[in-house]
């Protein structure tokens with residue numbers, strides 16, 4: 001018996017990286033999966049791996065920052081699975097780094113739209129079903145950068161700091177309906193997002209990680225599974241840094 005048997009989990013940005021690892025961990029623990037990403041065909045690899053775990057999986061092409069698209073996607077998921085979403089993981093995120101002096105309005109808006117508005121839209125769309133069934137767990141993927149800031153990431157830091165504030169407010173608004181909302185703040189996790197950074201930057205980061213290694217997507221997925229499941233039934237509005245001790 002898995003802790004998510006009979007439950008439907010929706011993961012955004014599930015095509016690769018941390019989102020893929022989260023989908024696989026929730027599936028291994030028994031959940032059926034609704035996978036979302038910009039293009040449904042990018043989700044084939046994750047979907048195949050979920051199927052190998054014996055769980056039901058459906059793929060949805062959606063831009064998390066598009067309100068009409070998000071609403072239609074959540075309605076479709078509820079129709080396809082015949083029930084409300086039990087676990088929502090808002091994972092999709094992007095970076096468009098640059099020093100503030102040179103940061104364009106376009107790059108500011110792009111990052112805020114995906115990282116913050118996307119979390120707002122998916123939470124609002126999925127919470128309706130959760131409220132009706134009077135249960136649900138929402139896990140938002142923030143970042144330690146949203147706690148401590150980082151030169152060259154004003155847009156990203158602002159978006160992730162706002163996700164943390166949003167998480168606490170949702171937790172307060174929905175707790176009376178037995179819906180919990182928490183955030184994970186990953187540190188440096190080896191994914192296509194961080195592979196873009198130069199070897200020099202990566203080595204500098206490593207020197208600041210007490211546990212002496214970069215994180216793996218599975219390190220984040222394990223914390224997400226804890227926050228999504230009943231083992232954390234008395235935990236809401238919290239941010240768990242998953243960063244090898246970089247922030248303490």
Ligand SMILES: NC(=O)c1ccc[n+]([C@@H]2O[C@H](COP(=O)([O-])OP(=O)(O)OC[C@H]3O[C@@H](n4cnc5c(N)ncnc54)[C@H](O)[C@@H]3O)[C@@H](O)[C@H]2O)c1
Nearest residue numbers: 013015017018038063064091092093143186188189191193
């Ligand atoms: N990798 C890290 O070190 C790290 C650290 C802290 C936080 N995070 C956060 O973890 C999350 C996942 O990061 P990752 O490293 O796996 O990134 P990634 O770039 O490897 O994967 C992100 C996924 O999100 C999807 N996506 C992007 N924009 C989208 C949109 N508008 N609509 C739908 N899907 C979209 C991408 O197609 C991709 O599949 C992000 O929110 C990121 O900010 C990552």
